[in-house]
Structures are given as C-alpha cells and as structure tokens.
Amino acid sequence: MFDRKTVRIDERISWFSEVRHLLSPMSGVTDRPFRAICRDHGAHMGFCEFTSASGLYFENEQTWKLIDTEGEPGRVGIQIFGQDPAHMAAATRLLLARRMDVLDINFGCPAKKVVKKCGGSALLANVPLLEEIVRAVVEAADGFPVSAKFRTGWDDASLNYEEIGALLQEAGCVWVTLHGRTRNQKYRGHADWDTIARLVDALDIPVIGNGDVVDGDSYRAMTEHTRCHGVMVARGAIGNPWLFQQMDAVDRSEAWVPPSFRAMCEVNRRHVELEVQQRGEKTGCMVVRKHIAKCFKGYPGAAHLRKLLYAEETSAGMIAVLDAAARAGDPRLGADLVRNPEDLAS
Ligand SMILES: Cc1cc2nc3c(=O)[nH]c(=O)nc-3n(C[C@H](O)[C@H](O)[C@H](O)COP(=O)(O)O)c2cc1C
Structure with a gap:
C-alpha cells in the first residue's frame, strides 16, 4: 500500500524484502522473553540488547549472557559496540558461531559511559575510526x-548522516537504520523524519527508519514521509507488543482491534513466566515489572494494580494478581477492577 523506495536487497538477505516491522535493540529490555512476546505479536525481527565487543573478546560471562539466541525461532540480530577495530573484528569472528541473521554495529548509543570511551555515537564525530571499525567488522x-x-550526527551543527550512510553502504553494510536524533539530543524533542527521508533518497540499500513510532498512525506517517523500507520501534513496544499488530493492520489496510483487558493480563502472565524461566525468580520478577507497569498505564485502577504487583516478590504471586485482574474484567467496560486488593483476591 505504501510507495516505498525500491531498494537493492543483497542476495544474502533476500528474506529482508518482507521485513517491515523490527524490534529495536534496547539495553536491559530486549531480552529473549521480550523478543519472543514481540514476535508472537507480529514483529518481523528482533534484536538482542547491545553488547560490548571488548566484553565478548575478554570473555566476560555477563556480556556473553546477553547473546542468548541459540535455537531462537524467527529473525534475530545481534548488535555490538566498541571503539577498538581489533576487538570489534575479534568479537565478530567469535559471534559467527552464534545463531543470528545479521550482525549490527551500534553507532548511536548516547550514554556517557559508552561515549567517553569513544564508542557508540561518539564515532559519528570520528569518521575515520568509524570507517576503520565498519571495514574491520x-x-x-x-x-x-x-x-x-x-544517529543523524553528534549535534545540530555537525549533522553527517548522509556521509556516514554512504560510507556504510560503500563498506558493505546490507542495510542501515537511522534514528532521527543527534547524540546531543539523546531522547529529547522529536526525531527528525526529514533526515530519514533524505537518507532513503541517497542510498541504494534499505534504510530502516527509527524514532517516535508508537502506533499505527505514526507508523503510517513515518513510512509515507520517508518511504523507508521498514520501521524499527523501541520505547513504543515496551508494555505494548500489540504495536506490531497495529503496524500490520496498517500494511493490510485493515482496522486494528485493541486487545481486551483479559488478553493484556494473559500476555503479561506469559511474560512473567518466560522471564522467570530465563533469569530466575528474583531477577525475572524485577525485570518484567516495567513492562507490566507500562502496559496498564492509563487504565482506571492501573496505579493500584501496579502497587499490588510490585508488592509481590514471587512469580506465583504476580501471576495470581494478574489472573484475578483478568477475572475481574475490563476496566474500559466500567468494571471498577482494582479499587481494593480484596476485589482482586476473590
Ligand atoms: C532503554 C533503552 C535502551 C536502548 N538500548 C539500545 C541499544 O542497546 N542499542 C541501540 O542501538 N539502541 C538502543 N536504544 C535506542 C533505541 O533502539 C531507539 O533507537 C530509540 O529509542 C528511538 O526509537 P523509539 O522512538 O522507537 O524509542 C535504547 C533505547 C532505550 C529507551
């Protein structure tokens, strides 16, 4: 339905021609359970959270734990960051034995601890080193x-996404993803979709647009505005894996039916189970909280439901709260679901 730009799809990634909706890498968020949940809801591809090439190279156990793709179904990417071309190359060689469909390089992370070592978005301000890294990888x-x-550049005065995009294409990247913000912007303000549109025009390889897509309307608007091959979503998917179904409905020109409250409870229940399987009882329960809180945000009674869930220290307790909430009904239909804990316990 969209007038997307016709692009050159490398034969090694012929499967990418139909990949339109991607789950962005998010540190501390896009672990295997969350990738599975998003895939269940229609994500065409997911990414592990970024990993330090030096951590992989020095065999840091915690870093290797982030690469947990063995046997993972569907399309999955691994992302690395670093400032040392030799470590980036060594990590790449080690990762080739892992299950992945693409190896992505991070040139966008704005975090101080990454930037001060000249990794992530700092490389946008050091193009020769960026080039050395991409060629080494x-x-x-x-x-x-x-x-x-x-990202689009280090700051507004040094936008160089077109130069970097051309360099990445020439160095052999099969596609690029542009987050339409500068490093200095971090997550403030709006993503500038004009920059994505310009990059789409300038390159032959697929450009994936990223930044501020949170629902079907913004997906449609970004795709129309930029003619990008696909869209990567990050924050909008936290607590809302239905975002992928929304985008799919837009592609099919169909109306999207929001999930029932019960379905939301069930998906969160599954998320609790998967996180606990993956990370153990304590960490699993902690990690899943932010997804659940985001999922129910804005619902009548959401604050109370959150309080009840946060008071639970075991997955069995959290699941009991979610099951009781599901039984109690859909607050959008007027049920005063979570006014007091006794309601939920019944
Ligand atoms: C909690 C969090 C962690 C992130 N971690 C990564 C990461 O590991 N790698 C990466 O390329 N981008 C990371 N990002 C950036 C997102 O992938 C994405 O580019 C950015 O949030 C803009 O997209 P959005 O508007 O859909 O959120 C992270 C963003 C957030 C909010």
Missing part, C-alpha cells in the same frame, strides 16, 4: 551480513 564477518544503526 565486514572483513571479519567473511561474507556474513553486517548492518549498522546510527
């Missing part, structure tokens, strides 16, 4: 597809 990948994700 592509060479080490030995024919395995490499992509890159980056």
Whole structure:
C-alpha cells in the first residue's frame, strides 16, 4: 500500500524484502522473553540488547549472557559496540558461531559511559575510526551480513548522516537504520523524519527508519514521509507488543482491534513466566515489572494494580494478581477492577 523506495536487497538477505516491522535493540529490555512476546505479536525481527565487543573478546560471562539466541525461532540480530577495530573484528569472528541473521554495529548509543570511551555515537564525530571499525567488522564477518544503526550526527551543527550512510553502504553494510536524533539530543524533542527521508533518497540499500513510532498512525506517517523500507520501534513496544499488530493492520489496510483487558493480563502472565524461566525468580520478577507497569498505564485502577504487583516478590504471586485482574474484567467496560486488593483476591 505504501510507495516505498525500491531498494537493492543483497542476495544474502533476500528474506529482508518482507521485513517491515523490527524490534529495536534496547539495553536491559530486549531480552529473549521480550523478543519472543514481540514476535508472537507480529514483529518481523528482533534484536538482542547491545553488547560490548571488548566484553565478548575478554570473555566476560555477563556480556556473553546477553547473546542468548541459540535455537531462537524467527529473525534475530545481534548488535555490538566498541571503539577498538581489533576487538570489534575479534568479537565478530567469535559471534559467527552464534545463531543470528545479521550482525549490527551500534553507532548511536548516547550514554556517557559508552561515549567517553569513544564508542557508540561518539564515532559519528570520528569518521575515520568509524570507517576503520565498519571495514574491520565486514572483513571479519567473511561474507556474513553486517548492518549498522546510527544517529543523524553528534549535534545540530555537525549533522553527517548522509556521509556516514554512504560510507556504510560503500563498506558493505546490507542495510542501515537511522534514528532521527543527534547524540546531543539523546531522547529529547522529536526525531527528525526529514533526515530519514533524505537518507532513503541517497542510498541504494534499505534504510530502516527509527524514532517516535508508537502506533499505527505514526507508523503510517513515518513510512509515507520517508518511504523507508521498514520501521524499527523501541520505547513504543515496551508494555505494548500489540504495536506490531497495529503496524500490520496498517500494511493490510485493515482496522486494528485493541486487545481486551483479559488478553493484556494473559500476555503479561506469559511474560512473567518466560522471564522467570530465563533469569530466575528474583531477577525475572524485577525485570518484567516495567513492562507490566507500562502496559496498564492509563487504565482506571492501573496505579493500584501496579502497587499490588510490585508488592509481590514471587512469580506465583504476580501471576495470581494478574489472573484475578483478568477475572475481574475490563476496566474500559466500567468494571471498577482494582479499587481494593480484596476485589482482586476473590
Ligand atoms: C532503554 C533503552 C535502551 C536502548 N538500548 C539500545 C541499544 O542497546 N542499542 C541501540 O542501538 N539502541 C538502543 N536504544 C535506542 C533505541 O533502539 C531507539 O533507537 C530509540 O529509542 C528511538 O526509537 P523509539 O522512538 O522507537 O524509542 C535504547 C533505547 C532505550 C529507551
């Protein structure tokens, strides 16, 4: 339905022609359970949270734990960051034995601890080093597809996304993802979709647009505005894996039916179970909280439901609260679901 730009899809990623809705890498968020939940709701591809190439190279156990893709169904990408071309190349060689469909390089992270070592978005201000890194990774990948994700520049005075995009294409990246913000902007203000549109025009390879897509309307607006090959979503998917169904409905020109309150409870229940399987009882329960809180935000009684869930220290307790909430009904239909805990316990 969209007038997307016709692009050159590398034969190594012929499967990418139909990949339109991607779950962005998010540190501390896009673990395997969340990727599974998003995939269940129609994400065409998911990414592990970014990992330090040096951490992989020095065999840091915690870093390797983030790469947990063995046997993962569907399309999945691994993302690395770093400032040392030799470590980036070494990490690439190690990762080739892992289950992944693409290896992505992070040139967008604005976090101080990454930038001060000249990794992530700091490389936008050091183009020669960025080039050395992408060439080292592509060479080490030995024919395995490499992509890159980056921002529009370090700051408004040094926008260089077109130069970087052309460089990445020339160095052999199979696609690029542009987050339409500068490093200095971090997550403030709006993503500038004009920059994405310009990059789409300038490159032959697919450009994935990223920034501020939170529902079907914004998905449609970004795709129409930029003609990008696909859209990557990050914050909008937290607590809202239905975002992928919304985008799918837009692609099919169909109306989207929001999930029932019961379905929301059931998905969160499954998320609790998966996180606990993956990370153990304590961490699993902690990690899933932010998703649940975001999911019910804005519902009548949401604050109370959150309080009840946060008071639970075990997955069994959290699941009991969610099951009771599901039984109690849909607050949008007027049920005063969570006015007091006794209602939920019944
Ligand atoms: C909690 C959090 C963690 C993130 N971690 C990563 C990461 O590991 N790698 C990456 O490329 N971008 C990361 N990002 C940036 C997002 O992938 C995305 O580019 C940005 O949030 C803009 O998209 P959005 O408007 O859909 O959220 C992170 C963002 C958030 C909010």
